[in-house]
Amino acid sequence: DAGVTQSPTHLIKTRGQHVTLRCSPISGHKSVSWYQQVLGQGPQFIFQYYEKEERGRGNFPDRFSARQFPNYSSELNVNALLLGDSALYLCASTLAGTQYFGPGTRLLVL
């Protein structure tokens, strides 16, 4: 079975631009969560979606938004990019309390 997939794998943007990151959960998983992992730190929770509804939001500014589609895939959008948004963005799908992480999208903001 395919695991969690994310696209793109790498991305370079400049300050002020916006970005859309995509995630497809494991088949049958209805919950998707997004995390930001800055180099040298643990992942930080951004959003959780379940059945297309937002279930949780971490301490991130309104420049960060997300949505989940009927097929349970998800998008994370970040507007007005800042240098500090450079990070690995991880998507995880959840089943029975266990989170399965995708390979992540490495975003570099110049």
Added chain:
Amino acid sequence: GQQVMQIPQYQHVQEGEDFTTYCNSSTTLSNIQWYKQRPGGHPVFLIQLVKSGEVKKQKRLTFQFGEAKKNSSLHITATQTTDVGTYFCAVDPYNQGGKLIFGQGTELSVKP
């Protein structure tokens, strides 16, 4: 809210030596999960502990949850080069599986 502190930040060992990382909280934890992240990789789920005093083993890995549910440890016996990576503890504060609060991680390097 529930937060976890992890020590040490780095650990360098000779292959064959043991390794332990500790996860501590000032509040009682509902559960604790452990993840491993290889260099350049993503976190991979290892185990979840939910009961006070729980001990679980996976081959050379031993996981413990403290009696007061305020701390946890991961011990690796006789490290191998394949153990290299960063080990994170994480708590799921709502027991829903969707939101995890991660510790800072312990980066393990193993010298052959």
